[in-house]
Amino acid sequence: MTASENIFATLRLPVLAALRELLPELPEEALARVQMEPPRDPAHGDMATNAALVVAKAARQAPPKLAAALAEKLSALPEVESAAPAGPGFVNLRLREDFLRARLPEVLLAGNDYGNSSLGGGVRVNVEYVSANPTGPMHVGHCRGAVVGDALANLLAKAGWAVTKEYYVNDAGAQVQALAYAAYWRYLQALGTTLTEEEYAAMVPGGLQYRGEYLIPVGEALRDRFGDRYAAPGAGFADPSLWLDTVREFAVAAMMVSIREDLAALGVAQDVFLSERALVADGAVARAIATLDAKGLIYEGVLEPPKGKLPEDWEARPQTLFRATRFGDDVDRPLRKSDGSNTYFANDIACHADKVARGEQALIDVWGADHGGYVPRMQAAVKALTDGQVPLEVVLCQIVHVLKDGQPVRMSKRAGTYITLRDLIDEVGRDAVRFTMLTRKSDAQMEFDLDKVVEQSRENPVFYVQYAHARCRSVLRQVEDPSAGSLAEAPLDSLTDPAELALLRRILAWPRTVEAAAAAREPHRIAFFLHDLASDFHILWNRGREDSTLRFIRTEEPAATRARLALVGATAAVIRSGLAVMGVEPVEEMR
Known part of the structure; x- marks a missing residue:
């Protein structure tokens, strides 16, 4: 992967050099907070730096005075058109147009790889997402976590991390036992049992929890595989000790086939599927607890x-506890239940210990917002296991409300209790699902309006961005040689219109956007950037309709035409690069 030039990072270097020249006694650690960012108002320039503001205390100078001296230094840089102090200690920079235009060939030659970065330094990071209980089809809640996790993993890979995508299969708890009883009911039905559902439910510990139609094929498959081996005479309820383990394993395997198919339909392909049950059987939980025990x-x-x-079932009783409070948690946490079995927390500690044992250097989990209270204890455990050497970050995803005709969508009959992921994909398509799920920050609730995501208007960001790419491609199809190599050799001096330069500036902000979004673990920033890029392109397209001299193709001006085609080609490349992070296919033409 070749890193693309982040012009903000590039210009930070001469800013630091100027500070060192102005303040030779300034300690190096004072420079760590110096940043180069786009100004809030584009009218103020291309970049702003907080350099004078953040080093003023260490330099024992007033920020405005230091900003004025720094601006004078930066004005002499060959890349800088002007530098001016602003506010309490900022410096605004306006870059030379020829410097901006000279970056365009790099974009064209990098193509989809433009924006690739070495920021992550090859650090191995494990991104675990979805990790739904294998008890039924994936639903819309799982969908948001799947999209956010997958896009985040793609983003980190583009920014230079070595990424492992992981699914933790929760197949060792009470929920999968409840699944086994539900699958056994469908098995008895397939054998023609005379029991009613309510009669059967009365025999099941905790009742019949899963009643969706999706288990009917599982019951039929059990019948086809085992005949009536696990049923009492007359297809009645047999002793669970005879069939529970077999049916549970069979049902979980069937659900995981379904889940993998759902993930594939969403464009998600994870590298590792880690079984909780296999971890327990392998002694991983005992080893993790022993590791913590050895640390006292x-x-x-x-x-x-x-x-x-106070819960009715609470009692003051001795438990095996982990000293989570030493690592920032509110209370110490139990690792074993009163019957001697492991808590979910103990199993989850083993899961994270397994990742570390595989050589992962950083861990990121994507969870539903209802698990927010679980974050401090899990971070405490990872900190304890690794002596603080391996960080655990948790990205929380809020719930999604699906609407149609302005009203909440009714539940899925097949699933029994919820809207399935397949329902959503079948309704609007994979790309619309993925893009829309990234149009809000993950910890903000969102409404997924089935009507709006297929609407062909500016108000629909999916359409708006795809339409920009399709327009780019339609322009490039009109020329004899639209290759990146050919366009990269085009003379660019004619790109002088404010709309052309605004689009170019947006394109050149892509590498910084990748790095900032990756560092913040916020893939939704990519959707926002693509919408702004599409807007800049559509503005230029419409300017060409109003002013013929700004049209992309003018046969009487071959040099200007090639320059504009280079700009169009770069726009298309950046849109494709961004859509690849989001896991969305670019559209060649709109139909």
Whole structure:
């Protein structure tokens, strides 16, 4: 992967050099907070730096005075048209147009790789996402986490991290046991049982939890594989000790086939599927607890009662506890239940320990917002396991409300209780689902309006961005040699119109956007950037309709035509680059 030039990072270097020249006694650590960013108002220039503001204290100078001296230094740079102090200590820079135009061939030659960065330094990062209980089809809640996690993984890879995409299969808890009982009911039905559903439910510990039609094929497959081996005479309820493990394993395998198919339909392909049950069987939980115990972090104790209303089943009893409070959690956490079995938390510790053992240097989990309270204890455990050497970050995804005709969509009959991922994809298509899920920050609730995501208007960001790419491609199809190599050799001096330069500036902001979005773990920034880029392109397209001298192709002006085609080609390349991060296919033409 070749890193693309981030002009903001490039211009930061002479700013630091100017500071060192102005303040030779300035300690190096004072420079760490110096940033180059786009100004809030484009009228103020192309870049702004906070350099004078953040080093003023260490330099023992007033920020405005230091900003004025720094601006004078920066004005002499060959890339800079002008530099001016502003506000309490900022410096605004306007770059020379020829410097901006000279960057365009790099964009064209890099193509989809433009924006690739070495920011991550090859650090191995594990991104775990979806990790739904394998108890039924994926639903719309899983969908948002899947898209956010997949796009984040793509983004980190583009920014220079070595990424592993992981799915943690929660196949060891009470929910998969409930799945086994539900699958066994469908098995009995396939055998022609005379039991009613309510009669069967009364025999099941905790009742019949999963009643969706999606388990009917599982029951039929069980019948085809085992005949009536696991049923009592007359297809009645047999002793669970005879069939529970077999049916549970069979049902989980069937659900994982369905889940993998759903993920594939969404364009998600994960590298690792880690089984919780396999971890437990392999002794991974015991090893993780032993590791913590060797660090003096495990003890037998009695927890204080929970704050607020006391649960009826709470009792003061000795438990095996992890000293989570030493690592920032509110209370110490139990690792074993009263019956001696492991808690979910203990199993999750083993999952993260396994990732570290595989050589992962950073961990990112994408969870539903309802798991927010679980974050401090999991971070405490990872910090304890790794002596703080391997960070765990958690990205939370809020719920999605699906609307049609302004009203909430009714539940899926097949799933029984929720809108499935397949329902959503079948309704509007994979690309619309993925793009729309990234049009809000992940921890903000969102409405997924089925009507708006297929609407062909500026108000629909999916259409708006795809239409910009299709327009670019339609222009390039009109010329004999639209190759990147050919366009990269075009003379660019004729690109002087403000709309052309605005589009060029947006294109050149792409590498910085990649790095900033990756560092913040915010893939939604890519959707925002693409919408702004599409807007700049559509503005230029419309300017050409109003002013013939700005049309992309003018046979009487071959040099200007090639320059504009280079700009169009670069626009298309950046849109494709951004859509690749989002996992969305670019559209060649709109139909």
